[in-house]
Amino acid sequence: xxxxxxxxxxxxxxxxxxxxxxxxxxxxxxxxxxxxxxxxxxxxxxxxxxxxxxxxxxxxxxxxxxxxxxxxxxxxxxxxxxxxxxxxxxxxxxxxxxxxxxxxxxxxxxxxxxxxxxxxxxxxxxxxxxxxxxxxxxxxxxxxxxxxxxxxxxxxxxxxxxxxxxxxxxxxxxxxxxxxxxxxxxxxxxxxxxxxxxxxxxxxxxxxxxxxxxxxxxxxxxxxxxxxxxxxxxxxxxxxxxxxxxxxxxxxxxxxxxxxxxxxxxxxxxxxxxxxxxxxxxxxxxxxxxxxxxxxxxxxxxxxxxxxxxxxxxxxxxxxxxxxxxxxxxxxxxxxxxxxxxxxxxxxxxxx
Amino acid sequence: xxxxxxxxxxxxxxxxxxxxxxxxxxxxxxxxxxxxxxxxxxxxxxxxxxxxxxxxxxxxxxxxxxxxxxxxxxxxxxxxxxxxxxxxxxxxxxxxxxxxxxxxxxxxxxxxxxxxxxxxxxxxxxxxxxxxxxxxxxxxxxxxxxxxxxxxxxxxxxxxxxxxxxxxxxxxxxxxxxxxxxxxxxxxxxxxxxxxxxxxxxxxxxxxxxxxxxxxxxxxxx
Numbered sequence: 292x293x294x295x296x297x298x299x300x301x302x303x304x305x306x307x308x309x310x311x312x313x314x315x316x317x318x319x320x321x322x323x324x325x326x327x328x329x330x331x332x333x334x335x336x337x338x339x340x341x342x343x344x345x346x347x348x349x350x351x352x353x354x355x356x357x358x359x360x361x362x363x364x365x366x367x368x369x370x371x372x373x374x375x376x377x378x379x380x381x382x383x384x385x386x387x388x389x390x391x392x393x394x395x396x397x398x399x400x401x402x403x404x405x406x407x408x409x410x411x412x413x414x415x416x417x418x419x420x421x422x423x424x425x426x427x428x429x430x431x432x433x434x435x436x437x438x439x440x441x442x443x444x445x446x447x448x449x450x451x452x453x454x455x456x457x458x459x460x461x462x463x464x465x466x467x468x469x470x471x472x473x474x475x476x477x478x479x480x481x482x483x484x485x486x487x488x489x490x491x492x493x494x495x496x497x498x499x500x501x502x503x504x505x506x507x508x509x510x511x512x513x514x515x516x517x518x519x520x521x522x523x524x525x526x527x528x529x530x531x532x533x534x535x536x537x538x539x540x541x542x543x544x545x546x547x548x549x550x551x552x553x554x555x556x557x558x559x560x561x562x563x564x565x566x567x568x569x570x571x572x573x574x575x576x577x578x579x580x581x582x583x584x585x586x587x588x589x590x591x592x593x594x595x596x597x598x599x600x601x602x603x604x605x606x607x608x609x610x611x612x613x614x615x616x617x618x619x620x621x622x623x624x625x626x627x628x629x630x631x632x633x634x635x636x637x638x639x640x641x642x643x
Numbered sequence: 644x645x646x647x648x649x650x651x652x653x654x655x656x657x658x659x660x661x662x663x664x665x666x667x668x669x670x671x672x673x674x675x676x677x678x679x680x681x682x683x684x685x686x687x688x689x690x691x692x693x694x695x696x697x698x699x700x701x702x703x704x705x706x707x708x709x710x711x712x713x714x715x716x717x718x719x720x721x722x723x724x725x726x727x728x729x730x731x732x733x734x735x736x737x738x739x740x741x742x743x744x745x746x747x748x749x750x751x752x753x754x755x756x757x758x759x760x761x762x763x764x765x766x767x768x769x770x771x772x773x774x775x776x777x778x779x780x781x782x783x784x785x786x787x788x789x790x791x792x793x794x795x796x797x798x799x800x801x802x803x804x805x806x807x808x809x810x811x812x813x814x815x816x817x818x819x820x821x822x823x824x825x826x827x828x829x830x831x832x833x834x835x836x837x838x839x840x841x842x843x844x845x846x847x848x849x850x851x852x853x854x855x856x857x858x859x860x861x862x863x864x865x
Contacts, residue, residue, distance in 0.1 A: 426823035458819040
């Protein structure tokens, strides 16, 4: 290997490396552990319960379908664990646990099992699960609570413990009873969209100060992403393309209508953009395999996110942007195929 | 003319059950998907739609069968459509008279029974080749099978989407409705789930000795 100076990585398996699916997935799970720990630090036992229950629902569903359908793939490949962890991180910390089970089940059943299991899925399973509960329970999924509440390690957010099939308790009443209703329960994106209140980008990036209703720190996620990219467990091009195109689109709009649209740093650090760009858009089964395809795919997702956030009805747009990007992947692969070795010469000869 | 595999043209029970189970229009033949996905928001809508279709199906198949020797082959489709449209018009007015509320809930789908491929398919494939009583039996079975399929989808959508069944609350006032179930995607989800269950059932039946199902068996069944 030492004599090889430059190797370009291409899709077709030419030489089998020692790296296995389990190894890649285990590293992703390992890096997600830090993100989950931060999420629990923010929201306490409600977040912990949410992560555990949703991941367990994903694993049980995976086990059920693998047994039922004779599909290849097992729980020990860790892919269902990743789906569960990511799904929990994209949902509000006080999301009712029974709805979390519904989300976990639909993530694996609709997103993965019906396509034939690991490696055959068309869409990112975690986002399919989230899209299902977004359509089924639009109120519960938009109900956030502020982070770093006092007593978060001893008391559940009441909506977490809603009885199966029953409407969760109102979070605002609970905050009011605790005399915390001065804190903003809406996400920074929703506050910007519906109330015109802009949060500071640095607070958003660290997620440490204030009682903002945000997910885990984008900076921490970026660090984990840098680790995964340097160890080549994921391709750096996709997150760079997603974030770059979102930043460019936001910058262009900010330059034209500075009064109406915030600067790109708000776009980058708010909502789930970085989580989606690092962990979900890079899902190997649902993203293009060629470098050119990855750039196109990432740019499409970034641009769609900005469009949906600024012009759509929902405050957050990364979920549908990635799902549309997943759907466009076969088309992107078709137009981004590299020329096979030798065919370029033949074509040039023919043109002469 | 005879149907392959069927020698006896007298009406019999198997002919009736065929439409309900072996060749269920919704889950086996997958016909008439437009009303199946559109009106199955609740069980009562499904029952009304199913029974309306059953009436049209049974009446027009009976009439087509009666007239099967008079209808010239070249214009048979047009003739069937005229016959079906007649009964659809009757049903349309009848439902309007019985319950205006239901008529508005079902909307254009009552008139669209005329375009339901199940009705034309039965007239062409069965009623035109069998005597009236056999045709009536088969068509009634098919219609009830269609109703059953609709109710199986509509029931699940009503339970999850509104927490009621036939308008009776099942879970009390605190029930959290699954909004997606009363929206069009809900129809696809529930339909797909039932089809999946039936595919698994059939694959299991083919290989009773195996605990799990081999992928090729599932492919064969679906």
